[in-house]
Amino acid sequence: MITVGVGAASRATVAEVLAAIDAVLPAGADDVRLATVEAREPVVAEAAALRRWPVLAHPAAVLATVPVPAPSGRVASAVGTPSVAEAAALLSGGTLVVGKTVVGRVTVAVAG
Numbered sequence: 001m002i003t004v005g006v007g008a009a010s011r012a013t014v015a016e017v018l019a020a021i022d023a024v025l026p027a028g029a030d031d032v033r034l035a036t037v038e039a040r041e042p043v044v045a046e047a048a049a050l051r052r053w054p055v056l057a058h059p060a061a062v063l064a065t066v067p068v069p070a071p072s073g074r075v076a077s078a079v080g081t082p083s084v085a086e087a088a089a090l091l092s093g094g095t096l097v098v099g100k101t102v103v104g105r106v107t108v109a110v111a112g
Contacts, residue, residue, distance in 0.1 A: 002029045002112045003056075003093025006036045006044045007075065007084030009105035017047040020106035024098045035088035037063055039079055056092050063087040070100045085109040 004021050025032065034055045036044040041057035048055040060080035068090065071082035081087060086100050086109040093111030100109050 001031045001033060001093065002026065002110060003089050004032060004034050005085040005087065005089030005092070005109045005111065006034055006040070006047075007079075007088075007107040008036075008040050008043055012043055012105040014043055014047045014050065016104055016106050017043055018050065020101070020103035020108045021047070023103050024101050024108050024110050026097070026110070026112075033092070035092035037079055037081060037084045037088065040084065056088070058088055058091060063091065066091050068100075069096070 008017055032053050034044055034048045034053055036057055037060050038057045045055045064081040066087035068083040068086040076082040085107040089109040089111035090096055095111055097112050098110035100107055
């Protein structure tokens with residue numbers, strides 16, 4: 001299973017979320033799930049539904065306990081955890097295979 005951690009700006013669209021995922025999803029990946037912080041779950045869940053992927057939403061306090069390679073003070077101030085994409089991917093999917101990648105207003109990371 002591939003887990004794509006997704007962080008998004010508050011006004012990010014479903015199309016932006018899917019474009020960011022497509023930018024990092026390994027070729028041929030067919031067993032995919034998305035993971036995010038509870039505060040961003042609606043837009044991520046809508047994107048997941050379009051692809052028929054499951055989505056996991058984690059509390060910011062839980063994500064804040066996950067050590068990540070690229071924490072962000074700005075993200076910590078905004079949502080209460082220094083990482084959404086990497087932390088959600090690691091918490092839900094094992095080993096990070098694609099680190100934090102920013103695509104417009106969406107940040108993604110992949111674990112598998």
